Amino acid sequence: MNTQLIDRSGQVAGGCCGGPAPEGVAACCVKDAEAKVGGAKVGGEVGGGSGSAPHKEGTLSSCCGESSPASKDPRGNVASQVTRDEIRQAVRTQYSQVAESDGCGCGTAGSACCGSTGTDLNTLSQALGYSPSEASSVPAGANMGLGCGNPQVIASLQPGETVVDLGSGGGFDCFLASRQVGDTGRVIGVDMTPAMVSKARANAAKGSYRNVEFRLGEIESLPIADATADAIISNCVINLSPDKQRVFSESYRVLKPGGRLAIVDIVAFAEPPEEIRQDMALFTGCMAGASLVEEIETMLQTAGFQEIRVSPKGESKSFIRDWAPNAPITDYVVSATIEAVKPAT
Numbered sequence: 322m323n324t325q326l327i328d329r330s331g332q333v334a335g336g337c338c339g340g341p342a343p344e345g346v347a348a349c350c351v352k353d354a355e356a357k358v359g360g361a362k363v364g365g366e367v368g369g370g371s372g373s374a375p376h377k378e379g380t381l382s383s384c385c386g387e388s389s390p391a392s393k394d395p396r397g398n399v400a401s402q403v404t405r406d407e408i409r410q411a412v413r414t415q416y417s418q419v420a421e422s423d424g425c426g427c428g429t430a431g432s433a434c435c436g437s438t439g440t441d442l443n444t445l446s447q448a449l450g451y452s453p454s455e456a457s458s459v460p461a462g463a464n465m466g467l468g469c470g471n472p473q474v475i476a477s478l479q480p481g482e483t484v485v486d487l488g489s490g491g492g493f494d495c496f497l498a499s500r501q502v503g504d505t506g507r508v509i510g511v512d513m514t515p516a517m518v519s520k521a522r523a524n525a526a527k528g529s530y531r532n533v534e535f536r537l538g539e540i541e542s543l544p545i546a547d548a549t550a551d552a553i554i555s556n557c558v559i560n561l562s563p564d565k566q567r568v569f570s571e572s573y574r575v576l577k578p579g580g581r582l583a584i585v586d587i588v589a590f591a592e593p594p595e596e597i598r599q600d601m602a603l604f605t606g607c608m609a610g611a612s613l614v615e616e617i618e619t620m621l622q623t624a625g626f627q628e629i630r631v632s633p634k635g636e637s638k639s640f641i642r643d644w645a646p647n648a649p650i651t652d653y654v655v656s657a658t659i660e661a662v663k664p665a666t
């Protein structure tokens with residue numbers, strides 16, 4: 322992640338951390354959220370981890386007047402509704418700043434084009450699995466170095482197919498998919514950050530793409546009709562969702578029967594310690610929100626998917642390490658491909 326946004330200790334720079342975020346700004350770190358919910362933590366303690374959300378005065382849960390499901394941690398699928406919104410707002414704030422500053426690189430260390438490692442964007446793209454011709458084929462600014470792999474490698478996109486990209490950012494993977502599906506196909510990118518959608522639309526105009534559109538929306542409530550897509554791709558986004566089960570259930574809904582998931586994301590192969598899971602900068606930097614491989618498999622099954630395959634890529638630790646050099650993050654998370662199929666009948 323851009324060093325201008327997050328400092329070496331993993332805190333959001335420019336900072337509202339260490340106390341409540343300014344009026345009108347949702348939590349940008351765990352401490353803000355704690356202050357805003359009257360002392361309850363964003364993670365483990367909101368709702369007590371296994372019961373219903375607290376209803377004491379001053380908590381955000383009680384101000385919604387709803388009996389939300391309990392919260393376990395910001396990574397997961399059981400945060401209370403208000404906590405989920407707090408998390409989404411922190412993520413949106415982060416990626417607005419990335420879009421508006423032309424930032425690039427996932428993580429917190431300022432990797433690649435905007436940071437300390439000295440690696441340029443082309444080198445980073447190749448490490449993620451993009452060929453030099455793919456990286457150079459898209460409009461300038463579309464490839465922001467925000468991914469953690471290349472979903473095209475597993476998507477097997479065919480001419481005429483309809484593809485949805487969850488969390489499309491500047492549009493990089495959508496523009497690559499556009500070439501694969503051709504004039505008779507269609508690509509729909511969905512992103513919840515208005516600045517990202519504007520950027521992607523400007524990039525599409527620059528490249529005169531006629532079969533790509535970008536929609537503003539949350540991947541937990543996709544702005545797409547049932548049974549629309551032949552394939553859903555996504556690159557380093559679902560780890561950022563506070564309700565991953567809904568993302569997979571919504572993906573199932575918008576896929577046609579027989580449609581497929583071709584996702585690249587950060588997953589956990591071991592449970593990260595509390596100090597990592599509770600670090601909002603590591604969360605918005607695509608690390609702390611990673612679900613365990615077994616959890617992802619269970620969520621996909623619950624959504625109805627078959628032929629589920631989650632394949633961790635050990636070599637990805639080389640670039641993930643650069644995202645947070647001061648945290649032992651690669652002891653816990655790795656990039657993986659996530660594939661699954663909606664039954665044909």
Ligand SMILES: C[S@@+](CC[C@H](N)C(=O)[O-])C[C@H]1O[C@@H](n2cnc3c(N)ncnc32)[C@H](O)[C@@H]1O
Nearest residue numbers: 416467468488489490512513514539540556561
């Ligand atoms: C790490 S960036 C990846 C962008 C893009 N996939 C790429 O590889 O360049 C994450 C993107 O997902 C978007 N995002 C995160 N959580 C989201 C959610 N719950 N709903 C929709 N978009 C989300 C962010 O706004 C941001 O543009």
